Amino acid sequence: xxxxxxxxxxxxxxxxxxxxxxxxxxxxxxxxxxxxxxxxxxxxxxxxxxxxxxxxxxxxxxxxxxxxxxxxxxxxxxxxxxxxxxxxxxxxxxxxxxxxxxxxxxxxxxxxxxxxxxxxxxxxxxxxxxxxxxxxxxxxxxxxxxxxxxxxxxxxxxxxxxxxxxxxxxxxxxxxxxxxxxxxxxxxxxxxxxxxxxxxxxxxxxxxxxxxxxxxxxxxxxxxxxxxxxxxxxxxxxxxxxxxxxxxxxxxxxxxxxxxxxxxxxxxxxxxxxxxxxxxxxxxxxxxxxxxxxxxxxxxxxxxxxxxxxxxxxxxxxxxxxxxxxxxxxxxxxxxxxxxxxxxxxxxxxxxxxxxxxxxxxxxxxxxxxxxxxxxxxxxxxxxxxxxxxxxxxxxxxxxxxxxxxxxxxxxxxxxxxxxxxxxxxxxxxxxxxxxxxxxxxxxxxxxxxxxxxxxxxxxxxxxxxxxxxxxxxxxxxxxxxxxxxxxxxxxxx
Numbered sequence: 001x002x003x004x005x006x007x008x009x010x011x012x013x014x015x016x017x018x019x020x021x022x023x024x025x026x027x028x029x030x031x032x033x034x035x036x037x038x039x040x041x042x043x044x045x046x047x048x049x050x051x052x053x054x055x056x057x058x059x060x061x062x063x064x065x066x067x068x069x070x071x072x073x074x075x076x077x078x079x080x081x082x083x084x085x086x087x088x089x090x091x092x093x094x095x096x097x098x099x100x101x102x103x104x105x106x107x108x109x110x111x112x113x114x115x116x117x118x119x120x121x122x123x124x125x126x127x128x129x130x131x132x133x134x135x136x137x138x139x140x141x142x143x144x145x146x147x148x149x150x151x152x153x154x155x156x157x158x159x160x161x162x163x164x165x166x167x168x169x170x171x172x173x174x175x176x177x178x179x180x181x182x183x184x185x186x187x188x189x190x191x192x193x194x195x196x197x198x199x200x201x202x203x204x205x206x207x208x209x210x211x212x213x214x215x216x217x218x219x220x221x222x223x224x225x226x227x228x229x230x231x232x233x234x235x236x237x238x239x240x241x242x243x244x245x246x247x248x249x250x251x252x253x254x255x256x257x258x259x260x261x262x263x264x265x266x267x268x269x270x271x272x273x274x275x276x277x278x279x280x281x282x283x284x285x286x287x288x289x290x291x292x293x294x295x296x297x298x299x300x301x302x303x304x305x306x307x308x309x310x311x312x313x314x315x316x317x318x319x320x321x322x323x324x325x326x327x328x329x330x331x332x333x334x335x336x337x338x339x340x341x342x343x344x345x346x347x348x349x350x351x352x353x354x355x356x357x358x359x360x361x362x363x364x365x366x367x368x369x370x371x372x373x374x375x376x377x378x379x380x381x382x383x384x385x386x387x388x389x390x391x392x393x394x395x396x397x398x399x400x401x402x403x404x405x406x407x408x409x410x411x412x413x414x415x416x417x418x419x420x421x422x423x424x425x426x427x428x429x430x431x432x433x434x435x436x437x438x439x440x441x442x443x444x445x446x447x448x449x450x451x452x453x454x455x456x457x458x459x460x461x462x463x464x465x466x467x468x469x470x471x472x473x474x475x476x477x478x479x480x481x482x483x484x485x486x487x488x489x490x491x492x493x494x
């Protein structure tokens with residue numbers, strides 16, 4: 001079957017299951033195309049869902065019945081599979097879901113889920129799939145450590161589950177680490193929260209929505225879920241009152257499972273014009289977290305942040321959690337980091353008496369603030385100076401990668417093959433230094449590697465830009481304060 005035929009078969013299957021985007025919840029029709037249309041957004045996530053008409057904020061736009069959700073509960077209706085799984089209670093719910101997913105893939109056309117499985121991506125670019133070359137391309141120690149940790153976790157989960165997969169009798173190609181990575185990446189990047197299973201669920205049609213980063217004014221389904229869990233754990237009312245939390249707003253969530261209609265329901269997070277991409281907020285993520293769990297980055301992510309190396313004395317002189325001490329996406333220090341640096345920059349004997357002012361966000365003195373800004377700028381400059389490549393070099397490298405991906409002419413290919421440094425290493429790792437063809441066609445494996453390499457370069461460039469913006473911000477504040485100081489002294493002298 002061709003891609004169009006697969007899609008047509010999937011949509012027919014989906015409507016037969018009662019998946020519907022009918023705007024009338026009282027008289028839903030099992031069909032698609034009334035509120036949403038599958039469309040391509042090349043520069044904004046690829047395949048996604050577009051508004052088939054004008055949509056209003058808070059309007060119900062999609063319902064997926066519980067029976068159409070791919071959950072452990074539904075997959076383990078296969079009694080033979082259930083017997084095997086019950087013999088391994090030590091496996092996590094996510095590991096079991098991954099095994100069940102691979103078991104369904106192994107059934108081929110005999111799987112009830114076959115039309116849906118044919119719509120899943122063949123590959124993912126999450127951190128656990130990165131090679132050593134691609135990991136090192138991130139350049140920042142924290143990001144490299146996160147990547148290595150993700151790979152180690154995936155390998156450990158696979159080894160633990162492999163005995164069960166062998167007992168089930170999965171085909172050899174489904175027993176490989178590569179297949180396990182695909183299954184775990186599918187779960188990591190596509191599952192939605194359900195209250196009865198922490199592995200989540202795969203949601204046909206619902207997982208076509210692309211991601212929208214939450215803003216300061218908005219909440220999203222995962223944020224509300226955490227608030228609900230916190231409320232419950234603190235002994236509040238069992239029923240989480242969304243109406244009470246959002247005040248005048250009719251709804252906080254983009255999507256969630258609704259028990260009264262036994263369906264996963266999706267709502268418009270804002271007003272959409274016909275043809276505009278309809279987005280879903282998964283939760284608040286930095287770009288590194290998006291790369292780790294979903295395999296993509298946002299060019300502009302208001303929730304991105306950069307952590308920098310801080311002196312031990314900075315951590316010891318305040319009570320802020322370490323993960324609150326960071327640079328924001330625009331380069332400004334977070335409230336906690338700014339407060340901690342102000343406190344650290346005053347003499348230790350004064351910290352007890354005026355520490356409360358630092359914790360409240362107050363300016364302690366002009367000299368203190370200038371000292372903080374100078375230290376912060378110096379730290380960022382030193383960090384950037386130690387990076388293997390500069391911001392300008394990363395821009396040039398991304399331009400070369402784009403050329404390689406668009407199949408350059410033989411002349412351009414010759415120039416590329418003659419390059420040294422990081423590009424030379426990529427070509428060496430992928431065995432691409434054996435002459436130039438008429439057009440520089442990358443083998444499929446090298447194409448996949450280049451996609452991940454490009455993501456790594458994009459991530460480190462965004463990280464460096466945060467530090468660069470911080471230097472500019474600190475210089476502006478210092479200059480303004482210094483000028484104000486000079487003006488004040490002159491007035492006092494006169």
